[in-house]
Amino acid sequence: MIDVLVVGAGPCGLALGIDLARRGVDALVAERAGTLFPGSRGKGLQPRTLEVFDDLGVLDAIRAAGGAYPVGMVWRDGRRAGEHRMFEPAEASEDSPYAEPLMVPQWRTQEILHARLTELGGRVAFGREVIGLSQDPDGVTVRFADGPDVRAKYVVAADGGRSTLRRTLGIGMTGETVDPSPTLVADVRLTGLDRDNWHLFPPDPTGDGDGTVGFLAICPLAGTEDFQVVARFPEGTAVDLSLDGVRKVVAARSHLAPDDVTEVRWASDFRPRAALADRFRDGRVFLAGDAAHVHSPAGGQGLNTGVQDAYNLGWKLGAVLHGAAPVSLLATYEEERRPIAADVLGLSTSVHRGETRRGDATRQLGLGYRDSSLSEETRTANPGPVRAGDRAPDGTVAGVRLFEAFRGPHWTLLDVTTGTAPEIYGTGVFLIRPDGYVGWAGATSDGMAEYAARVGAKEPRPVSHPPYDTP
Incomplete structure (x- = not known):
């Protein structure tokens, strides 16, 4: 039995494969086609996705290609x-x-992600078309048109808008024809x-x-x-x-x-259509990318939202599989990502209809999880501009670039009670999640240990502590 089977080798599936591989998770990406997708369809990479790619170790190659x-x-x-x-x-x-x-043609983005996945020891099995699955308390058995079944502890359906796995699970999609x-x-x-x-x-x-x-x-x-x-x-x-x-x-x-x-x-x-899956999870199976939400291409939101689904789910699967966090952590994937997908779907449709310009909202830097059960803001008097649930901005602290400190599969501890951080952070103590969002924030570190134990944030790395490269 493997840890995770990811169905679909698009940008979402490959990004998830990379994140799992760098966490030491035994995962396989299965793709029904014989090769990677050959077209340019999703050619726009938004700034937030570029930050994700920075963390996953592919940004230099992406920038050189686009x-x-x-x-x-x-x-x-x-x-x-x-x-x-x-x-x-x-x-x-x-x-x-x-x-x-x-601008990077989708086929080129996928080539770069595939190369990174291979570099990390990950695998893609091409020509593997899913025809069914069954679940039990211990895992999922996935059947293919050709070749042996695969048994996995968890399965992620990243197999596109016409997802076979979503249909097999009987998960509906609610939406509209945009045009x-x-x-x-x-x-x-x-x-x-x-x-x-x-x-x-x-x-x-x-x-x-x-x-x-x-x-x-x-x-x-x-x-x-x-x-x-x-x-x-x-x-x-x-x-x-x-x-x-x-x-x-x-x-x-x-x-x-x-x-x-x-x-x-x-x-x-x-x-063009806009549709949202009625739920993002069925037992041990999760939906991500176009399998969970289908966008109009206007505004370049679909591929980017899918990559960020993967970024949200990867660290949670890794923490649970390694025993660092309780299984209940996995429930926060749908809690956090489905409202984001719903909001972005509305944005994509609005851009398509000419009601909204491509600007701050489409860059996706303002998306966050303030209402999530994983976001704990303990500063009551003056919480400051960056709060629990927000994207953790870049900057420099004591000569260390924050994105370099965040890079990797770990949690990061940022203490700016002495006012040494960039002005945007204000003052306080911040526990930064592996996906670059603030999980916990406080005026002091009081209460942080309890939060860290609840979410599996074992031994968070202080900003001043090297190394900063991706393992």
Whole structure:
């Protein structure tokens, strides 16, 4: 029997595999396809996810593989008609060093995560399609279309919006169709456009429709020679994903000729929807990523929320499996992540409908767990700007960068009662969770030991204590 079976080798499943591997958890990632996902679909990495990737040891590779989002260039009748900024500007600061989203095609993100998982001794079994499972008090038995069953203490369903495991468990999803119009997304090679802009081709303003059906966007994918093509069609349209079909759409909606599209490397169509699983857990099985929540791609929230599901669940599974925390700790996964997913779903839908700009909210730095049963704020008179449940900001204390001190699978003790921390922390004692959120905060350390025993925070590492690299 293994400790954890993760079903699905997308960004969520791979991130969870990395977190478990660095904790010494015996885990296997199983993927139904024969290879990693080949397309660019989730290409936006938000600042909070970049902080997660910093901790997981992949940020340098991610930054080298990606780039900043280009300025949108609006075209009309073959001429440049003006610029469009996709995101509200943001400045990096000491407490938030990653201010802007980074563009990395999803296939490249997954390659980097897979390489890191392999480096840590983790495993991905490709060509393993789940067809069923059964649970008992001691574990879960998962059946596959080919190959032997796998027996695990816990299973995580990270197998996408059409999750086989979620359906097998009978967990429903509540949601809505955000947009009934089918949308084409394709990775292509083409000529005739520069790579300095995200090229936007609005529909003919004299035509029918809501101003978005007939829309075409062609975005250079950072770190590659490819462009991502996105086109929206009237409801009921059968989308042609072939090279000829993509050529016709591009030629009809832009000044490019059909032959300017030289290759289609990957293509898919979808109808934007928003849905939330009715629950994130059934016994020893947890839902994460798209298996738990499905987003409109607007605002770049889905992949990022899934990675952060994994980041929340990984340390809890590790603590329980190693006997450092009671099994009841696992109940806080749904308690914390389902409300976050619900809020982010609303945000994604609002961005899709043009009601909300891509700005502070979509960067996900403000998400937290103040209402969680794991968040214990004991300062009653003046709790300060950073409280229990909040993301723990970066900064420097006694020459030590906090994100370096936090990096790794441990809890971290930050004592700033002498006022040596960055101003954003105020004053107090903070116990930082392994996923970078404040678990406990107090004016002094009184009461912290009891909290630490309850959540499995054995021997938290003081900020002044090296090493700071990921084991």
